[in-house]
Amino acid sequence: MEGKPFDLIRSALAVGADQYSDPHHSLQNLLCHVAQLLASDKVQTVGIPMAEDLLFIPSTASQEQDVRRWLIEQDWLLAIISFPNQAFSTTAPYVWIITNQKRPQRIGKIQLIHGKGIAESGNQEAARQPSPITEKQLRAISRRYTRFKEGAYSKIFEKEAFGYQRITIERPLRLTFQASAFRIARLKAQPAFLQAPAQQKPLLKVLNQFSETSVYAHREIFLSVLRSMCQAEGLSLEPFLEAAVLAALGKKDATAAICRDAQGQVEPDPELRHYENVPLQESVAAYFEREIRPYFPAAWVDLTQTRIGYRINFSRPFPRSSPPLSPEKLLQQLFSH
Numbered sequence: 090m091e092g093k094p095f096d097l098i099r100s101a102l103a104v105g106a107d108q109y110s111d112p113h114h115s116l117q118n119l120l121c122h123v124a125q126l127l128a129s130d131k132v133q134t135v136g137i138p139m140a141e142d143l144l145f146i147p148s149t150a151s152q153e154q155d156v157r158r159w160l161i162e163q164d165w166l167l168a169i170i171s172f173p174n175q176a177f178s179t180t181a182p183y184v185w186i187i188t189n190q191k192r193p194q195r196i197g198k199i200q201l202i203h204g205k206g207i208a209e210s211g212n213q214e215a216a217r218q219p220s221p222i223t224e225k226q227l228r229a230i231s232r233r234y235t236r237f238k239e240g241a242y243s244k245i246f247e248k249e250a251f252g253y254q255r256i257t258i259e260r261p262l263r264l265t266f267q268a269s270a271f272r273i274a275r276l277k278a279q280p281a282f283l284q285a286p287a288q289q290k291p292l293l294k295v296l297n298q299f300s301e302t303s304v305y306a307h308r309e310i311f312l313s314v315l316r317s318m319c320q321a322e323g324l325s326l327e328p329f330l331e332a333a334v335l336a337a338l339g340k341k342d343a344t345a346a347i348c349r350d351a352q353g354q355v356e357p358d359p360e361l362r363h364y365e366n367v368p369l370q371e372s373v374a375a376y377f378e379r380e381i382r383p384y385f386p387a388a389w390v391d392l393t394q395t396r397i398g399y400r401i402n403f404s405r406p407f408p409r410s411s412p413p414l415s416p417e418k419l420l421q422q423l424f425s426h
Contacts, residue, residue: 093134094231094234094235095227095228095231097134097135097136097186098136098170098184098186098227098230098231098234099227100136119137119139119156119185120156122135122137122187123156123159123160123165123187126165126187126188126189127189129189132188132189132190133188133189134167134186134187134188135186135187135188136184136185136186137184137185137186137187138182138183138184139169139182139183139184139185140182140183141182141183144169144183144400144401144402144403154398154399157399157400157401158397158398158399160187161199161248161251161252161399162248164191164196164197164248165187165188165189165191166185166186166187166199166248167186167187167188167191167195167199167200168185168186168199168200168201168202168234169183169184169185169186169199169200169201169202169401169403170183170184170186170201170202170204170230170234171183171201171202171203171204171205171206171403172184172204172205172208172222173204173205173208173209173222183403186234194237195237197247197248198245198246198247198248199245199246199247199248199250199251200234200237200243200244200245200246201243201244201245201246201401201403201406201407202230202233202234202242202243203241203242203243203244203403203406203407204222204226204230204242206241206242206407207226207229207230207233207242208222208223208226210242241407242407244406244407246406247370249369249370250368250369250370251369251399251400251401252368252369252370252397252398252399253366253367253368253369253397253398253399253400254366254367254368254369254373254395254396254397255364255365255366255367255395255396255397255398256364256365256366256367256373256376256377256390256391256392256394256395257362257364257390257391257394257395258362258363258364258365258381258385258388258389258390258391259357259358259361259362259388259389259390259391260357260358260361260362260385260387260388261347261348261355261356261357261358261387262347262348262355262356262357262358263341263342263343263344263345263346263347263348263358264308264335264339264340264341264342264345264348265304265305265306265339265340265342265344265345266304266305266308266311266335266338266339266340267299267301267303267304267305267338267340268296268297268299268300268301268303268338269301270301272337272338272340273293273296273297273337273338275337275338276296276333276334276337276338279333279336279337280333281329281330281332281333282330282333282337285327285330288324288326288327288330291319291322291323291324292319292324292326292330292334294322295315295318295319295322295324296334296338298318299318306342306344306345306346307345307346308335308339308346308348309349311338312331312335315331315334341358341360347387355389357391365380365381366398369397373390373392373395377390
């Protein structure tokens with residue numbers, strides 16, 4: 090007999106059969122168990138049925154992500170076990186085993202057990218049409234948990250292996266400016282322009298003095314010329330109106346000079362912003378030099394926006410339980426419906 094692990098896993102399956110296939114119920118159930126473990130002054134281990142969504146909802150700003158991160162960083166997550174669909178319901182089921190104090194050999198480790206693979210091994214029909222898990226299969230799963238060794242259906246990872254750093258990649262804003270008839274017409278439709286009737290006529294007079302074919306590749310140079318011409322006409326542009334002129338007369342151009350703010354800092358282009366997930370065990374700087382800088386030399390990482398998340402891709406460490414269908418059988422299945 091495997092004793093407590095076997096009973097713990099079996100009881101989790103019994104609970105999950107009618108209550109916890111839904112992600113919301115899974116999360117609430119998990120939170121209740123966590124609260125009980127926090128309040129306990131004794132070492133306790135529990136098995137909790139969980140929906141598949143709780144493994145890898147990717148957002149770093151979700152309740153599921155917060156709970157997942159807390160359990161892993163507190164080192165409370167012992168193992169996750171997959172089961173055939175019929176072990177719970179129509180939702181792919183998992184059992185999370187958590188504790189408020191790990192044994193020394195499990196500290197900093199998380200074990201993944203492919204119970205679904207164990208149940209389907211050697212039975213291709215079961216792999217395609219799974220049946221409820223048997224007690225023999227459940228004991229095989231329990232033994233792998235107790236032994237805490239790597240094998241075909243048991244993988245052991247450092248807890249940090251599931252973590253990632255969501256980094257924000259910025260690229261510089263580059264604009265050209267031109268006082269063409271089209272762009273001036275665009276300015277006339279700007280709310281800021283419409284809200285400054287006293288400055289409309291003198292501003293348009295200034296803009297019409299620009300050569301319509303002249304293109305300024307430096308925002309600072311264009312601003313300097315604009316301000317000088319306004320001053321010559323006795324016009325002092327309000328900041329909001331100056332911003333409207335820049336918005337209307339400016340155009341994105343990868344060949345233009347980089348735009349900088351009043352402090353000389355490079356301004357990012359929000360439309361070029363993107364995000365990357367860097368493994369927690371990897372240096373962001375090394376990742377950036379390898380994956381980003383060769384393609385975008387002027388890019389940088391906004392470190393103030395970095396977020397930590399955890400995602401458990403359960404299928405990656407394990408081979409397919411059943412071979413893919415041949416094209417002939419796929420076509421046969423397609424036309425049989």
